[in-house]
Amino acid sequence: MSANGSGIGASVKRKEDQRFLTGRGRYTDDINLPGQLYGYILRSPVAHANIGGIDTSAAMAAPGVHAVFTGKDMEGVGSIPTGWLIHSKDGSPMVEPPHPALAIGKVRYAGDCVAIVVAETKRQAKAAANLVDVDYQELPAVASIEAAEADGAAQVFDEAPGNVCYDWEVGDKGATDAAFEGAAHVVSIDVVNNRLVPNAIEPRAAIANFDPATDEYTLYTTSQNPHLIRLLLGAFVLGLPEHKLRIIAPDVGGGFGSKIPHYAEEAILTWTAGQLGRPVKWTCERIDAFKSDTHGRDHISTAKLALDADGKFLGLHVSTKANLGAYLSTFATCVPTYLYGILFAGPYTTPAVYCEVKSFFTNTVPVDALRGAGRPEATYLLERLVDKAAVELGMDRVEIRRQNFIREFPYQTPVALQYDQGDYDATLDLALDASDWAGFEARRAEAAARGKCRGIGISTFIEACGIAPSAVVGSLGARAGLYESGSVRVHPTGSVSVFTGTHSHGQGHETTFAQIVSDMLGVDFAAVDVVHGDSAKIPFGMGTYGSRSLAVGGTAIYLAVEKVIEKGKKIAAHLLEASVEDIEFENGSFTVAGTDRSTSLGDVALTAYVPHNYPEGLEPGLEETAFYDPLNFTFPAGTHVAEVEVDPETGEVDVVAVTGADDVGRIINPMIVAGQLHGGLAHGIGQALLEDCIYQDDGQLATGSYLDYTMPRAADLPSFNINHNTTLCTHNPLGAKGVGEVGSIGIPPAVINAVIDALRPLGVNDMTMPATSQRVWQAIQQAQG
C-alpha cells in the first residue's frame, strides 16, 4: 500500500463534494413520488398527561385532508423496540416499557407523537392538525434526574418504580474498595455531563410508499443505518418480512448519532402509507427537531480516585445517574453502560476500577447516542478527576498522567476491555511540543498584562471504537451483531462498484473506500464508485456509528477485494497457462512469478463475463462479498491541549489554542481525517462552553430553538493544530482505528481544565459544563466572596 496519487494515504478531494457543493445532493426531502400526500405529526405540547380523548372530526373535515390517525388506530402495531438489554446488579432485567408509535392513553414528553394528519399539501396537513382536539389531563412531570429520584416523584411508567430502568455495575467492587482502604490519598469529584441537542443540519424526513402490485413497502428515511431500520421496523413493529420492506437512506445531512435510532415517525409513515395506498411524506421542522430528535449525554456523577504517596493510581470508583428520557431509544440503554463504564481505565494502569450506573426515565425527549456516546462522558469525568488529583497532591498535571500510563500491550483492563496497541507517551510528547506547553507561563503573564486570565488544560484519553465483536456484545445484551458487509463488483470493462453496509452522512466514505479499492486493485480512482444506503442494493449492513465504518466496514471491503484477487488469479492462471500458485497480483496486473508474462485486471474481468476461454468449473463473473466481524474494539488514543483566555469582568471564555496529538490508526485520506477531527473538536468545544439543553421543571424545553441554544460557530473556534502519531490496530488488516468521535471525546475536559487553570489564581477550583460567561462570572463572584 503506498501513498500514490489517489491511493491510501493521499488527500484526494472528496468525490461527493461535487454534488454537495453544487446543490445536487439528493436528500430525502428532495425526493417526491407520484401521488404523494403529506403527513404532519401532531406532538404533545405538555410533558406528562393522560389523554382523556381525541376528537379528530374537525380536522377530518378540513380542506385537503385524507386521514387522521391516532394511537387507537395503530393499536395492533408493535412497540418501538430498543436494541440492548441491560441487567441490573441483582441480575434482574431492565424495565422495558412499551413505546407505542402514536401515544396511547398517555403522553410522556413534550414532543411525543399523538396523531398524524395526512393531506394533499403540507400546509393543509399542518393547518388541520391545529383542529385536532386532544383532551390532555395534565400530570406532574419529572424533567430531570433529581426530580425523577425524589421521594413521591411522578411515575413515568407504572412498571418502573422510582423511575429506575436499571441499576447496573461493572468492575470488581471488592477489589476497588480494598484499594481505597490502604490509599495514601483519596481525591473525589462531582461532575455533571450536560445534556445536548444534536442539531444535524438536515432535519429528519421520511417518505413511505406501499405498492399493492408487489406488496412491497419502501421507506426513504434520514438514517445512519438503513438495514437496522429494516430489522427493527420490519421484524419488531410492523411484522413485515425483509423482502417486502425496502429502506433507502439517500444523502443524509449529518447524523451525529441522532439518526441511528428507529423513530416512531418511520413506523407511523410506513403504516399510514399502507392504510392509504399512497405515498406519504413528512419533513420535521427545526422547532420539532429540538423536541423529537434524540438528545445526548445528561449524566450526574460522583467519583473518587485512590492514589499512593507517589501519585500512582490504585483504584477508581464511579457512581453515575443517567437520564434516558421518556422511552428507551435504540441504543439508549447501552450508551451509559457498555459504552461508558468500560472506558474507565482510560490510558492508565489503575488496577481496580468499579463503576455503577443507575438510569432513569424522565418526561423528556429520549436520550441516545451523540458523537462519542458514553465515551465523552467517561473521558470527561476521568480527566477532570486526574487534574484535580494533581492539584490536590501538588503534582505536575502532565507527570501524574505520564507515570500512570499503560506501556505494555496487549493490556487487559479491570473493566472488560483489552487494548491491543498504543503509545501514549508518544502522543503526549507530541502534544506538549506542538502546544509549547513549556512556554505557557510567559503567555499567561502576557495575557495578565492585558487584563485576561489565561489557562492551559490537558486531557490524555483512549476511546473504544470500531464497534464491535458480535459475540462480545451479544454476551453483554446486544440484540444484534455488529459485523459489516462489503461487496466488490468488478464490471466487464474493469470499472468497479463497491457496496457497503455502512452509511456516509458527511464522513466521505465514497472517497475513502474508493481509495482503498483503487489502491488494492490498481484501478483508477475515478473507476471506483461506492454504493450505500439502500437495503435493496446492499447485501446487509449495521450502519455507521461508533467510529466503525473504516475499521469494520472498510475491512469487509478489504476482504471482498482479496476474494476478487483470489478469483482473478485463477482466471489469470488459465489465460497465462500457469499454475495458480505462481500468479502474483500487483498494480492491476496478474503476472507469472519470475516472468514477464502478465495479464491485466481488465482482461481478467472481461474474461470472467465473456468466459469463452475459461477455467473449468469456475463460476463466471467477478463479484465478491465479505462479512467481517471484528475481533476486538479498536482503541484510538491521544492527547488534547486547550488554551483559553477568560475576561474576568464578563466571564467570557475565549479558546485561543487547541492542539491535538492523535493516534487514529492507519490514515487513508489525511484531509478527511483532519475534517473529522475539526468537526469533533468543534462539537466538543460546543459542549464545554456553549451548548446546554435546559428543561424547565414542568418538562418544557427552555432552550428549544437557536434563539437560546448555542451551537459553536467558526468565530468561537481557534485554528486547530492537529498532529498524528500512528500505531496500527493489530487485528484488522487496514490497521484502522477510527476518527469520527475523537474530538468530541478528548477536548471537553482539556477545555474545562484550562478554564479552571485560568481561574485558579482567583480562587475558583471547579467548573460545570458548559462554562458559559454567566457561569464563569458567578464562579468568580463566589470565590471572591
Add this chain to the structure above:
Amino acid sequence: MNDFTYHAPTSLDEALAALRGAEGAKLIAGGHSLLPVMKLNLAAPSDLVSLAGVPGLADISDDGDSVTVGAMCTHAQVAGSATVQGRIPALAAMADGIGDAQVRNAGTIGGSVAHNDPAADYPAACVALGATIVTDRREIGADDFFQGMFMTPLAGDEVVTAVRFPVPSRAAYAKFANPASKYAVAGVMVADGPDGVRVAVTGASGDGVFRVGEMEAALAGSFSADAVAGISVSSDGMLSDTAAGADYRAHLVTVMAKRAVEACG
C-alpha cells in the same frame, strides 16, 4: 403560517391606502422580526404591505448637524455608509454588530425601531444620540418613542420614513451579545451630543431601552471610564433567561458602560 394577501405599493400613498384597506394589514420591511413570529403563528396578519418598492425610503443624507437614515436602509447599508462612518462612527459600528450577515442584509432601521424589541440595538442608539423618528405624519423624539417592550406611539397605519440622528462630539456602543441569538444581553450607547451626555441601555430591562441618569451625571462631571465603574444599576425589572439572569445583566450594564466610555477615546 396563515395565508395573507401581499401588497407591493410603489408610493407611500399606495402603501398607506393598502394599510387602511384591511383590518389586519401590517407593514413588512426586512421581515426578520415579523416572519419568525408569523411562522410560529404568534402573528397572523391578513395583509402584508411591503415597503420595498416605495421610492426614497433607503437614502442616507448628511444634513450638517445631523444624519438622516431612511427607514428602509438595511443594517449593512448603515454599517457600510461612508456618511455614517464619517459623521457618527458609533452608529455604523453598532449596525455592524447586529445579528449576523444575513440579518444585516435584510433587517432595516425602520423595522427595528417600529418593532422595539427589548433586545434590539437601535433603541439604545436612538435614545443616546437623541434621535428623532420621522413618520408619514409627524416627528417623535426617541425619548417618547420607545415606550417599553414592543410598545411605540405609532398608529396602526403609520409609516416610519426615516430616523434623524444629531451628530455627537463623541459616542460609542458596547454590546454583550447573547451567544446564541446575538441579540443584546446588555448594550450600552454612550453619547456626548448637543443635549449633553446620554447613556442608554438596551437588552437588559424588561421595559426596553432606558437611560442611566446617575451615569450621565457622573460623565458630565468627568468623562472617564472610572466615573461609571462604580455605578451599578438595580437588577429589579431586569430580564432573565437561560443565558443571563437579572444580576448578571445588571453587572454587565456597568461593564459595557465602562467599555463604551473607553471606546469614546
